[in-house]
Amino acid sequence: MRKGLWLLAAGALLGACAPRITAEPLPGVRVDVPVQVPPPGGPSQPAGQAQSGVTAPAIKVLPGNPLPPAGSAFVDDFSSYPTGAVLPVVAPDRYGLLRTGGDWQKITVEEAFAPDGRLDKAVRMEGGYGEGFLTTGAEDWTDYRVSFRLKTLEACCTHSHIRARLFLDGSGSRALEFQIGFGPEGVKLVKLAGGQSFTLLHRRELENTARAVMRDGNWHDIAFELRSDGTVKIFVDRTEVVNWKDPDYHRGGFGIGPVGVTFQLDDLKVERL
Template identity: 40%
Template sequence: MLKKKEVGMTRGWLLFVGALLGLLGACAPRLVLEPQVPLPQVEVGKGQITPQWVLPGNPLPHVDDFESYPLGAVLTTIASKRYGLLGKEARFTITEALNPQNAITRAVRLARFDGAFLTTGAGDWTNYRVRMDVKSLGNPYWGSAGLLLRVFLDPAGTRALEFYFGLEGIELTKVLGEQRQVVAKRPELKETGRGFIMDKMWHRLEVTARNTGEVRFSMDGGELLFWQDPDFRQGGLGLGVHDPDLVFYLDNLEVTPLSEPSKAP
């Protein structure tokens, strides 16, 4: 049994150690946990990632002859403030091409790249006219090969009017997320579409898009299709290829604001 003196000394020692530990704890730096801010989540549906911000957000007007870019450059990399990508990784590159006067020029090489689209514009683009020179290399694999042009494309790439022009004529499809609905078609223009795909010549395509939902597609001055949509009224552009082998060249892209009133029928 401990004597009273020893017990007193033990208690005193314990009190001293406790006070010392308390002092050290007060002087030690505190670890402060910062609140965790949740990061933006990418929506996933049925194994497919929803693209985010596929439009570069460039303003109108947009004019590009592609002459200032080095050969072989990936357009979405070298001019990321003017061009974006809808889809998986793709390499829309600058290449040499023969213009209508058979002089060497520079153009964009468009290929399918697993369904990807080369994009330009912003979500608030409306009341604009698109003009571009397009040439097919005439090497389709599918019987439905053609050019795809998306108008009124939203910044997330989930909605647009998709214009198909190729071996099966013309179709206009309304795209809303995973849903696709053909809203207009002109199968009687199969021969026109076949010529566009197979003649290996430059053609001048033109699109007019208005804030009334009106879109008008023309080639070489002749109208191909008119449609007025009740929902889509603004957005950027997307260019793609419907065929695993077919290649298009794109040159002299011009997107300018409209000034004249609508001439809808």
């Protein structure tokens, strides 16, 4: 009996003295919160409460983070977040989630290979039929540039595509949406208003560009330049694929999401124009 008590005491002492391993987050990033997105509230569970019973941070459609000052940039390479973390949960002040379907989007931090073969981290996004968007920004964002690297890991079918939403309002239901995907569709710019959509621009001649982004397994550079006069410019691998001026677009946040595709996103950068 004494021997058993001695072993228990020794185990407790060793546990207390063991070093604690913690991730080094970016300044202001929270890592002490649940890493699951809370489901919608139901009869047995209030909205905003995680499955474990711990209240998770409120996930907004747009986080409301300000644009960086002129001459500087917000840059996130995602290396400081814990592997497996759900990005809008660990950094709710920088990222939001726009849900457009019944389920939530998988948006997790994972290990990824950099273009030179180094092990790095990136955000993994998986989408069945387009359940949502990872978002950043606020309703008053205007005259800004957002850029990132993107690599497709898997695309299931001919309708698979990646879409980026340029918000016209805070809810994201009114927006311009850029689509790039499989098939002969090339790239599109579509205007959304509630349940309605209108195709503004359709460049089928960019089928090969779109197919490379969806299929070749390489990193691609994507950039958006968005101005208060309604000018929208979009670049894929430094080549302009969209140049459009819209009378209804003046300001708003940014979102990106998959439809029938899994991709990694890295080196997000936001700067004023």
